[in-house]
Amino acid sequence: MSAPEPEIMAHPARLKAVLAVLFAALTVAGGVPLFKHRHYGMTFVAGPGVTKVIKLSDYSPGLKGSFTDPDVFILEGAEPGGKALLMADTHANEPAGLLAVLIMIENTVVEKGTLYIIPTLNVSGSRNTKAGDGYPLYFDIPTDWGKVRFRMGTRDASPLESWPDPDVYIHYPEKQMLSYLDVRNTNRTWPGRPDGPPMERVTYAAMELMRKEKVDIAFDLHGAETMFPVTNCIVAPQKSAKIATLAAMTVKAMEGYDSHVEPSPQNFRGLSHREIGDYSDTLPFLLEAPIPFLDQPTGPKTVKLLLDGKDPFLLSLAGKKKLFVAYDEKGWPMDKRVGQHMSTTLEIIRQFSKKTPDKAIRLTGAPKYADLVRDGAGHYYRDPAKAAPDRIHYE
Amino acid sequence: MNIIMILYYVITAGLVLLLGWNFLRERKSANDLILGLLVLVPLVLRLLRVK
Amino acid sequence: MTLQIGAILLLMVAAYAVASFKKLSVELSILAAAVAGGLGGAFLKTPPIAELPRHLVEGMFPYLDVMLVFSTATIFMALVNESGGVNYVVRGAIRLFYNVRVVALLVLMIIILIPGALTGAGSVSLLVVGAPVALALKALGIPERKVAAILFIVAGLAAAAPPVNIWAMILCAGTAIPYVGFTYTLGIPVLILGTFTILWFGLKKEGGMDKAAALAALPPAPPGMNGWRVLMPFLVFFGLIIANRIWPFATPIFGLPLEFTAAALTAWLVSPKRLHVLKLARETMQRLLPLLATMIVVGMLQQIMTATGVRGMISYSVIIIPLVLLFISLAVIIPVSEGVLTYGAAAILGIPLIWFFDSIGLHATVAIAGLSILWPLGDGLPPTALIGRLSVMVSEYKGTYWSFLRQTWLPWLVITITGILMVVYSAKLAFLVRWSM
Numbered sequence: 001m002s003a004p005e006p007e008i009m010a011h012p013a014r015l016k017a018v019l020a021v022l023f024a025a026l027t028v029a030g031g032v033p034l035f036k037h038r039h040y041g042m043t044f045v046a047g048p049g050v051t052k053v054i055k056l057s058d059y060s061p062g063l064k065g066s067f068t069d070p071d072v073f074i075l076e077g078a079e080p081g082g083k084a085l086l087m088a089d090t091h092a093n094e095p096a097g098l099l100a101v102l103i104m105i106e107n108t109v110v111e112k113g114t115l116y117i118i119p120t121l122n123v124s125g126s127r128n129t130k131a132g133d134g135y136p137l138y139f140d141i142p143t144d145w146g147k148v149r150f151r152m153g154t155r156d157a158s159p160l161e162s163w164p165d166p167d168v169y170i171h172y173p174e175k176q177m178l179s180y181l182d183v184r185n186t187n188r189t190w191p192g193r194p195d196g197p198p199m200e201r202v203t204y205a206a207m208e209l210m211r212k213e214k215v216d217i218a219f220d221l222h223g224a225e226t227m228f229p230v231t232n233c234i235v236a237p238q239k240s241a242k243i244a245t246l247a248a249m250t251v252k253a254m255e256g257y258d259s260h261v262e263p264s265p266q267n268f269r270g271l272s273h274r275e276i277g278d279y280s281d282t283l284p285f286l287l288e289a290p291i292p293f294l295d296q297p298t299g300p301k302t303v304k305l306l307l308d309g310k311d312p313f314l315l316s317l318a319g320k321k322k323l324f325v326a327y328d329e330k331g332w333p334m335d336k337r338v339g340q341h342m343s344t345t346l347e348i349i350r351q352f353s354k355k356t357p358d359k360a361i362r363l364t365g366a367p368k369y370a371d372l373v374r375d376g377a378g379h380y381y382r383d384p385a386k387a388a389p390d391r392i393h394y395e
Numbered sequence: 396m397n398i399i400m401i402l403y404y405v406i407t408a409g410l411v412l413l414l415g416w417n418f419l420r421e422r423k424s425a426n427d428l429i430l431g432l433l434v435l436v437p438l439v440l441r442l443l444r445v446k
Numbered sequence: 447m448t449l450q451i452g453a454i455l456l457l458m459v460a461a462y463a464v465a466s467f468k469k470l471s472v473e474l475s476i477l478a479a480a481v482a483g484g485l486g487g488a489f490l491k492t493p494p495i496a497e498l499p500r501h502l503v504e505g506m507f508p509y510l511d512v513m514l515v516f517s518t519a520t521i522f523m524a525l526v527n528e529s530g531g532v533n534y535v536v537r538g539a540i541r542l543f544y545n546v547r548v549v550a551l552l553v554l555m556i557i558i559l560i561p562g563a564l565t566g567a568g569s570v571s572l573l574v575v576g577a578p579v580a581l582a583l584k585a586l587g588i589p590e591r592k593v594a595a596i597l598f599i600v601a602g603l604a605a606a607a608p609p610v611n612i613w614a615m616i617l618c619a620g621t622a623i624p625y626v627g628f629t630y631t632l633g634i635p636v637l638i639l640g641t642f643t644i645l646w647f648g649l650k651k652e653g654g655m656d657k658a659a660a661l662a663a664l665p666p667a668p669p670g671m672n673g674w675r676v677l678m679p680f681l682v683f684f685g686l687i688i689a690n691r692i693w694p695f696a697t698p699i700f701g702l703p704l705e706f707t708a709a710a711l712t713a714w715l716v717s718p719k720r721l722h723v724l725k726l727a728r729e730t731m732q733r734l735l736p737l738l739a740t741m742i743v744v745g746m747l748q749q750i751m752t753a754t755g756v757r758g759m760i761s762y763s764v765i766i767i768p769l770v771l772l773f774i775s776l777a778v779i780i781p782v783s784e785g786v787l788t789y790g791a792a793a794i795l796g797i798p799l800i801w802f803f804d805s806i807g808l809h810a811t812v813a814i815a816g817l818s819i820l821w822p823l824g825d826g827l828p829p830t831a832l833i834g835r836l837s838v839m840v841s842e843y844k845g846t847y848w849s850f851l852r853q854t855w856l857p858w859l860v861i862t863i864t865g866i867l868m869v870v871y872s873a874k875l876a877f878l879v880r881w882s883m
Contacts, residue, residue, distance in 0.1 A: 137500070
C-alpha cells in the first residue's frame with residue numbers, strides 16, 4: 001500500500017466521483033470501437049457463379065447459432081467433375097487469402113466441378129483484435145466505384161467464444177502438447193472433434209464437409225512474416241507434393257513469381273496441411289504469401305504498411321540478408337500477394353485436373369497474378385448498391 | 396455458452412465486486428483509487444462481452 | 447522514420463522519469479509513459495488521436511487471464527493460511543527433516559518446482575507453496591533475505607521447467623516449431639541450477655535454533671487441523687490439473703482460475719475454524735492491487751509501443767547486433783526485456799531471435815530452452831519485477847528491494863552463463879532433444 005496523500009485525499013468522495021467519471025469515459029471511448037468492430041458485417045456479393053450459400057454448421061450442428069459458424073459459398077458447374085475447398089481467414093490477421101477468395105466468390109463461374117469457399121473460417125478470430133499489438137481495426141480496399149471495408153482480425157478466436165484457455169493445449173487425437181493459445185488457433189485444432197473446444201468444432205465441421213462431399217483438393221490461404229523461414233511457399237504433405245511442385249515450377253516459368261514447396265512436417269500436429277491429409281482423402285495445400293505487417297521489427301502498424309508492405313527496418317534487414325524473401329523499396333503490395341494466392345490456387349487446380357481428367361475442375365472469370373498486379377484487387381469487387389438484395393451476404 | 400464459461404463470468408463478477416468494494420472504502424491513497432479503476436476496466440468490458 | 451520513432455521513445459522515457467521523480471508509483475509511471483507515447487504518436491497519426499482511447503483500452507487485455515489466475519490463487523492461499531494449514535505443514539516438515547539438512551532443502555526445492563512446472567507460472571509456485579516453504583526455510587536457520595532469494599530463483603526455474611514453459615510455448619507458437627523435445631533439454635538444467643541455488647543459500651545454518659526451539663518458535667496449528675484437511679484443497683487443485691493431462695479428451699477445460707476457485711472452496715469447507723471469506727478475499731485483492739495494475743499498464747505500454755513503431759525499432763536494434771556481441775548481450779537484453787514487458791518480451795525479441803539463430807545453423811529447440819531459462823531472471827527486475835516482488839512478499843523480507851536482488855548475484859550469474867552457453871552450443875546439445883522425444 002502506498003503512503004497516504006493527505007492533500008489530494010481531503011475530499012475522498014469528490015475525488016472518487018471525478019476518477020470514476022474519467023475512467024467510465026475512457027471505458028466507453030475505448031470499448032465502443034471494439035464492440036462495433038466485433039459486430040461489423042463485411043459485405044460480400046454473391047457473383048453469377050454462386051449457386052448456394054450455406055452455413056458450415058450444416059455439416060456439424062455443434063457450431064449452430066454462434067459467432068463461430070462461417071458461411072460456405074458453393075459454386076457448382078453444369079457438368080460434374082472434381083471438388084475443391086478454399087478456406088481463408090484461418091488466421092484473420094493474414095487477409096490476402098480473404099481478398100483472393102472474395103474475388104472468386106464475386107467473379108468466378110464454374111463450368112465443370114464444384115468449388116466450396118469459406119471466406120472466414122475462424123469467424124470469431126476475424127471479429128477479435130490482438131490485444132497488445134496495436135493493429136488498426138479495419139482496412140479499406142479502393143475499387144472502381146468506392147471502397148470495400150474489411151475487419152482486421154487476429155490469429156486466435158476471441159475468448160468471448162472460447163474461454164477459458166487450458167494451461168496447456170493437448171492436440172486431439174495425437175496428444176501433442178501445444179501452447180495454451182493454440183486452443184483458439186484454427187490452424188492447430190485440425191482434425192477436431194464435434195463436441196470439443198469451439199475451434200475444434202470448426203475444423204471438425206470443415207473435415208466433415210470434405211469427407212461427406214468427397215472434396216478432392218483443399219486450400220488454406222495464409223500470410224507469413226518475411227523473417228519466417230516458411231514464407232512465400234506452398235506447404236504440402238507427401239501426397240500433395242507432386243502437384244505442388246509442378247504448380248510452383250509453372251507459376252515461376254509462366255507468371256514470373258516465386259513460390260517454392262515446403263514439406264509438411266510429420267511430427268507437428270494440428271495443422272491443416274498435416275491433418276486434412278492424414279484424416280481424409282482430400283489433398284491439402286497451404287499457401288503462404290509474405291506479409292511484412294506481421295514482422296516484429298517494423299515501424300508503426302498502420303493500414304498503409306498492411307497494404308503496401310513497405311518498411312524501412314525490413315529494407316535494412318534485407319540488406320543484411322536476414323529476410324527469407326526478396327525485398328526492396330517496392331515492399332510487398334497486397335495486390336501482388338492476392339495475385340499470388342489466386343494464380344497458385346488456379347495452377348494447382350489445373351495440375352490436379354490434368355492429372356485426373358475425370359475429376360477435372362474448369363472455371364472462368366478468375367483474374368490471375370498479372371491482372372491483379374495491373375488492376376489492383378479492388379477492380380474485381382462488385383458494388384453492393386447495384387446487386388440484388390438476395391445476393392448480398394454479411395459476414 | 397457452457398457451464399464452465401458461465402462460471403468464469405461469475406468469478407470475474409466476484410472480482411469486480413471485491414475491487415469495487417475496496418474502491419468505495421479507500422480513504423487514504425489516491426494511487427490505489429486509480430489502480431483499482433485501471434484493473435476494473437477490462438474486467439467490466441469482459442462482463443459486458445465487449446472484448 | 448527512425449528519428450520520429452526515436453523521439454516518441456524519448457518522450458516515453460521522459461514521462462516515466464518525470465512521473466518517478468514526482469514520486470508516483472511504478473504502475474502510474476508506466477501508465478504515464480504509455481499515454482505520453484500515444485500522444486506523441488498521434489502527432490504522426492501513428493496511431494491517429496481518435497484511436498488512442500481504443501488502443502489504451504485494448505492494451506489492458508493481454509494479461510486478463512493471468513490476473514484471474516493471480517487473484518484466485520492468492521485468495522485460495524489466503525484461505526489455507528488462515529485455516530492454519532500452512533502452520534501445520536511447516537511444523538511437520540521441520541519435525542521430519544530438521545536433522546537431515548540436504549534432504550530437507552532438496553524436498554523444499556521440489557515442492558517449489560512442482561506448481562510452476564505444471565502451470566508454467568513461477569507466481570503460482572509462490573502463491574501456492576511460497577509462504578509455507580518460506581517458514582520452513584526460516585526454521586532451518588536461513589535468514590529472510592536468503593529465503594527471498596531462494597524463492598525467487600527456484601520459482602523462476604519452476605516456470606522454465608517442463609512440461610509447461612510459457613516462454614518456450616510462445617516462441618514455438620510464433621516460429622512454428624513444435625513444442626516437443628523440451629523434457630530433458632529444460633529439465634536437466636533446471637534441476638542442476640535449482641540444486642546449486644538452494645544448497646548455496648541454504649547449506650549453512652545461520653540461526654542458532656535447535657529443533658525444539660524452531661518448533662516452539664512456529665505458530666501452533668489450530669485444534670482439529672490434520673493432514674487430510676491440509677491436503678484436500680491441494681488434492682482438488684492438482685487432481686483437476688492432472689486429470690486433464692491423463693484424460694485430456696474426457697475432461698473439460700477447467701483453466702487455472704476455476705481450478706484455484708474449486709480448491710479455495712474446498713479449503714473453506716474443510717477448515718477446522720470459521721473463516722471470514724469475504725473479508726479475506728477483499729484484503730487479498732487490496733494486497734494484489736499493485737501487481738494486477740502492473741499487468742494492466744504493461745499491456746497498455748506494449749500496445750502503444752507497437753502502434754507507434756517503438757517496439758519494432760527495439761526489435762530491429764537487437765537483431766542487427768553482431769553475433770558474438772549478441773550472444774554476450776543476451777545476458778542483459780533477455781532479463782531487461784522481461785522486466786519491462788513480461789511475456790510480451792518473448793514475442794517481441796524472442797521470435798525474431800529464434801528465426802535468426804535457426805538461419806545460422808543453431809538448434810532452435812535448444813536455443814529456445816536456453817533463452818527460456820534466462821527470461822525468468824527478468825521477473826526480478828523493475829519496473830514489473832512480478833516474481834521478485836512476490837518473493838519478497840511471501841518471505842516477509844523487510845529490507846530494500848535492491849538488497850534482496852543483490853543477494854541473488856551468484857545463481858543469477860551461473861544461470862546466465864548456462865543459458866547463453868546453451869544457445870551458443872545448441873547444435874552440440876541436440877542429443878537432449880532426441881532423448882526427450
